[in-house]
Amino acid sequence: MEKIKFNLNGKDVSIEVDPSSRLIDVLRLNYGLTGTKEGCGEGSCGACVVLMDGRSVNSCLLPMANVINHKIVTIEEFSKSKAYECIKEAFSSLGGSQCGFCTPGMIIASYALLKKNPHPSEEEIREHLSGNLCRCTGYEAIVSAVILASKKGEGLW
Amino acid sequence: MVKKCIATSLNEALLFLKDGEVTIVSGGTDVMVQRRNVAGELPLHDKNVLYLKNVKELYYIKEDGDGLHIGAETSMSDIIADKRVPKILRECLEEIASVNIRNSATLAGNIANASPAGDSIVIDNLLDAKLKLSSVRGSRFVDAKDFVIGVRKTILEKDELIEEIVFPRRDYNHLYWKKVGSRKADSIAKLSFAAAYKLNKNKIEKMRIVFGSVSIKPAQNKSLEDEFIGLSVDELKAKIPYFVDSYRQVISPIDDQRSTKKYREIVAMNLLREFLENIK
Numbered sequence: 437m438e439k440i441k442f443n444l445n446g447k448d449v450s451i452e453v454d455p456s457s458r459l460i461d462v463l464r465l466n467y468g469l470t471g472t473k474e475g476c477g478e479g480s481c482g483a484c485v486v487l488m489d490g491r492s493v494n495s496c497l498l499p500m501a502n503v504i505n506h507k508i509v510t511i512e513e514f515s516k517s518k519a520y521e522c523i524k525e526a527f528s529s530l531g532g533s534q535c536g537f538c539t540p541g542m543i544i545a546s547y548a549l550l551k552k553n554p555h556p557s558e559e560e561i562r563e564h565l566s567g568n569l570c571r572c573t574g575y576e577a578i579v580s581a582v583i584l585a586s587k588k589g590e591g592l593w
Numbered sequence: 594m595v596k597k598c599i600a601t602s603l604n605e606a607l608l609f610l611k612d613g614e615v616t617i618v619s620g621g622t623d624v625m626v627q628r629r630n631v632a633g634e635l636p637l638h639d640k641n642v643l644y645l646k647n648v649k650e651l652y653y654i655k656e657d658g659d660g661l662h663i664g665a666e667t668s669m670s671d672i673i674a675d676k677r678v679p680k681i682l683r684e685c686l687e688e689i690a691s692v693n694i695r696n697s698a699t700l701a702g703n704i705a706n707a708s709p710a711g712d713s714i715v716i717d718n719l720l721d722a723k724l725k726l727s728s729v730r731g732s733r734f735v736d737a738k739d740f741v742i743g744v745r746k747t748i749l750e751k752d753e754l755i756e757e758i759v760f761p762r763r764d765y766n767h768l769y770w771k772k773v774g775s776r777k778a779d780s781i782a783k784l785s786f787a788a789a790y791k792l793n794k795n796k797i798e799k800m801r802i803v804f805g806s807v808s809i810k811p812a813q814n815k816s817l818e819d820e821f822i823g824l825s826v827d828e829l830k831a832k833i834p835y836f837v838d839s840y841r842q843v844i845s846p847i848d849d850q851r852s853t854k855k856y857r858e859i860v861a862m863n864l865l866r867e868f869l870e871n872i873k
Contacts, residue, residue: 438597438599454597454635455597455599455642455644456597456628456635456636456638456642457635458625458636460632461632461633461634464633465633474632477629477632478625478626478629479622479625479626479690479691479693479694482691482693485693488696488697491670491696492692492693492696493693493696493697494622494693494694494697496625497620497621497622497625497626497694497697498621498625498697499618499621499625499636499644501597501599501618501644501646501647502618502620502621502644502646502647502697504599504647505647545692545693548692549692563692564692566691566692567690567691567692567693567694568691568693
């Protein structure tokens with residue numbers, strides 16, 4: 437066991453865990469942050485995506501040792517922001533979410549893209565979200581939602 | 594009892610490695626899958642584990658007289674974003690996995706993982722990259738093409754780690770890279786092909802040809818590459834059937850879950866033929 441210090445959703449935290457514990461398990465089991473989902477557990481589906489220092493990462497592949505001194509933001513914290521409101525509105529108005537399981541990861545990954553590139557092309561959206569799988573929508577609605585969010589969310593990212 | 598070390602300096606990492614069999618974790622994107630347990634349970638490590646991601650001195654991209662140096666812990670995303678990095682390497686890395694994974698994954702990890710389907714090592718070979726392997730005994734430089742010796746087997750000694758990858762400056766006229774996979778993202782190569790040439794006064798001065806995923810390690814043949822040297826473009830074109838036949842003997846593709854021996858051989862040779870036909 438090691439004392440792992442990091443910043444979780446804006447607060448400095450410290451937790452005694454095995455350094456090989458996966459971030460997703462610590463988020464869900466130790467902190468009760470169940471908005472982050474586990475789909476494939478091997479980095480293919482993106483349901484577990486969270487922000488680490490503003491970049492999208494798969495929390496199922498992150499050992500806690502790699503989180504030390506980094507800033508982690510989950511969907512719970514992100515959903516308090518205006519950027520979230522904008523992306524959520526776009527997803528709900530265009531049908532970008534159906535069963536909802538991929539949605540937290542999809543929204544976090546969409547935000548990470550818009551932060552880096554506020555006016556992405558359709559190709560860039562598809563490339564950036566290629567590590568986030570959705571079995572309901574067929575992606576068209578998601579891509580349209582990100583385009584809509586990029587138009588409506590000027591200055592939010 | 595498995596010991597785990599979160600190193601914060603290279604020295605601390607090397608001292609931990611001294612004590613025997615160790616699994617080295619950089620970004621974790623391969624190891625965490627290989628050691629995966631059920632949800633909520635710890636990954637199954639059977640050897641001591643060394644975490645390198647907190648070794649800040651291994652995060653760098655810098656240039657000097659020897660070329661471009663990339664520290665082992667630099668993420669693939671940071672490498673892709675750096676315009677000093679050879680374009681062909683950035684393009685290759687952009688086809689590995691997804692943005693989410695590349696934000697954690699490292700080039701050194703992709704090399705050390707030594708998968709026969711590893712993408713970046715094909716380009717490391719193409720660009721004559723060298724690896725700096727370090728241990729408490731000191732450091733040595735090896736050619737990337739000599740690093741992998743089998744399926745997940747490398748020449749890395751038990752007490753060594755990859756400290757950096759060095760890309761010497763090269764002045765090829767043209768570099769070519771093609772990965773053939775079944776989907777655009779998160780795709781593991783069925784095969785890949787990388788090649789480069791330098792022409793001087795209409796004669797080939799340098800040639801590099803490397804095939805990926807068609808052998809246990811990237812397939813390259815120095816003596817065949819040397820046979821191109823001194824050929825004019827016309828002479829080379831006349832010898833294309835010979836080179837294609839010769840390279841067919843260099844690769845040893847297999848049937849597996851991703852593709853077939855036959856498909857791999859045909860596509861690999863088509864890519865080689867197309868590359869040679871387009872030399873001008």
